[in-house]
Amino acid sequence: MAHSKVEKTNAARLLDRAKIAYETVPYRVDEEHLAATHVAEQLGEAIECVFKTLVLRGDRTGYFVCVVPGNHEVDLKAAAKISGNKKAELIPMKELLPTTGYVRGGCSPIGMKKAFPTYVHTTAADHPFIYVSAGVRGLQLKLAPPDLIRFVGAIVADISREANSL
Structure with missing residues (x-):
């Protein structure tokens, strides 16, 4: 995968340093509509291969990260269980920037302030490549799921459900 000429984000620099192939793919940002569905539409890609990065806090282990398909919502019970917690919840929006x-709309599983335990939904393996945020709004990283999983030390798990089935 070739690198297009776009500003390098910290996440992209980390992938470069690790010699992991990726592509940066810009898209038009709509501040009123930061949902993954908008990103998928802008990229002209299926929502199932555009993954969102969500940060949760468990009652026992603290912060952890879930990377799920854009048409999914985190299953809080499943995420808590796989992460060694009794309960887990999404962190309040005001904690996102100071924590990560x-x-x-620009939260990448790569290059957070601190390395948190990360869980990637099992469907990532169904795709030759997936998109995750490059760390800023308006830019996605296109990369092979095994590369992302290996790089962030993620555990692959069934941590979410399609949004309409929860």
């Missing part, structure tokens, strides 16, 4: 270094 990223803003809503």
Whole structure:
């Protein structure tokens, strides 16, 4: 995968350093519509291969990260169980930037302020490549799921359900 000429984000620099192939793919941002469905439409890609990065807090282990398809919602019970917690909840939006270094709509599983336990939904393996945020709004990273999983040390797990089935 070739690198297009776009500003390098910290996540992209980390992938470069690790010699992991990826592509940066820009898209038009709509501040009123930061949902993954908008990103998928802008990219002209299926929502199932555009993954969103969500940060949760468990009652026992603290912060952890879930990377799920854009048409899914985190299953809080399943995420809590796989992460060694009794309960887990999404962190409040005001905690996102100070905790991860990223803003809503630009949260990447790569290059957070601290390495948190990360869980990637099992369907990532169904795709030759997936998209995740490059760490800023308006830019996605296109990369092979095994590369992302290996790089962030993620555990692959069934941590979400299609949004309409929860």
